[in-house]
Amino acid sequence: MISKRVKCLLVAVFSLIFTHFTAPLIAQENNDEAAKSGANHEKKKEAFDAQEVIFGHVLNAHEFHFLDLPSGPVTIPLPVILYSPERGFTSFMSSKFEHGHATYEGYKLEDGNVVAVDANGNIDETVKVYDLSLTRNVVQMILALIILVWIMLTIAKRYKAGQGVTSAPKGMQNLMEPVITFIRDEVAKPNLGNKYERYFPYLLTVFFFILINNVFGLIPGTANVTGNIAFTIVLGVISFIVIMFSANKHYWAHIFNPPVPGGIKAIMIPVEILGIFTKPFALIIRLFANMLAGHIIIICLISLIFIFANISTGIGWGFSPVSIAFSTFIYLIEVLVAFIQAFIFTNLTAVFIGQAIEETHGNDHHQDHHVEGEKVTTAAYDDAVIA
Incomplete structure (x- = not known):
């Protein structure tokens, strides 16, 4: 009995509250509809976009x-x-x-x-x-190219003069030599074997050109060149051309006559042909998506301050430390991503070229067994693309 009375009392209270607050709002909407529409229009104009x-x-x-x-x-x-x-x-x-x-x-x-x-x-x-304008992407790419050529020519001039050969490298040469050595020993040689010298200049150019543009894109106000699909398409097409012109008979034989049972060839041949184009496509999308996503995340986090400020100035100021902290964290990650994406694009390009120039073997793995007492050791010889 008591519970029924409590329920009735609650219904009455909520009914009064609902009537008290909604009636004036409905009346205000009917009386000031034109004024509100004009005010909303002004707010939309002033709101943060x-x-x-x-x-x-x-x-x-x-x-x-x-x-x-x-x-x-x-x-x-x-x-x-x-x-x-x-x-x-x-x-x-x-x-x-x-x-x-x-x-x-x-x-x-x-x-x-x-x-x-x-x-x-x-x-x-x-x-x-x-x-045909010189847009900020074009200007920034030209600046990146000028810096790249200047760095490489300066280092080459010092090596030619004997610095770094008969003496220890200094300055910019000392900074760039470990990077160049890393690309040679960890990218070119493992994937291209004894043919790495033919492709090493291209791999270095791709790595440093992407890296410089990635770093430039982290400067506020500059262009996000590597986050532009047109830029990555050009790089992907160039890598595709290098891969195609490097491909040997063994590569094409594997495409059009894959080493699988005859009944499966009809399935594998279209897959292998499709794989020719998916390789550069993967290069294009991976670089574009990663560099674009990082910039968008940072801008979105900063934009939240102004979005909340449109609701309430206090909320905007209160959220500012959180937004700035997360933006700084993502920005530091983007610095790391700038180097990682340049390395990944270069490494995958070397992998794809290595697959195209791989030589055929009678057997996939040749093994020599040496008996030393009771111990048997196996020397495995990898494919030709492995140094």
Whole structure:
């Protein structure tokens, strides 16, 4: 009996609370609907757009953007070079676009892309635009290439002069020699055997070019070049060409006549042919996905501060230490990943080349048995690709 009365009392209390709070809200919605829609529109304009920040960082752009100040964004504008069959060649600095807020010479920035506009500022679909601009990805790759060539030529010049041969290496030579030796002894020789010298320059170039771009991408405001699928596709295609031109008869015989029973050949041949293309595809996706994911995670963690600040300034400030701590942790991991991904791409390239140049054997393993008293030792000879 008492429990029934308690239940009734609770129902009455919750009914009063529900009626007390919802009635004014419904009335306010009916009376101030227009005002609220306008306020919401203003809030949406002022709200932090995480998607714009994330994609603005990882995608290509016509300027290097470092930070925003009350006086305006801090950027380095880059040359815009355009060609249109209808309008001809046009070149100017990206600052003329005023960060996408202005048109210049009949062009404007629309979602990071240059489009042609008419006299009223509307997009002109009849005008075809070919963008030949020096974007931040292009500029950063050129800088990385210049640094790579400068480092290698400087080290080669010192070796030619006898430093590091008749005396101990110094400075940059002392820093780079262990890395070069590591790539030679742990990547080239184990996978390519006595033919490693033919491919060693390519492997070194790939390793240092990826590494330099990875490290550059960790600097705030710079481009994430290795997180661009176009960049990794080019590297993958070059490795694919090297693999194909290095392949010998044994490699192609294994593809089109795999050493399996006849009934299984019909299944294995398409699989082996598909494997020719999945190898460079794995190189492309692995580098692209790992470098892109790390940058997105860091930006998302930082963006959480501003997302929570839109809800409440106190929550934003309260979450800041947590966000910064996790961002710093991921950033340190990204430094390690920059070296690991350069090594993995180089190592897998060497593995695939080694498979293509592997020589045929009468037997997969040759063994010589030596009897020493009661002890039998076996000397196993590995494939030709193993030094």
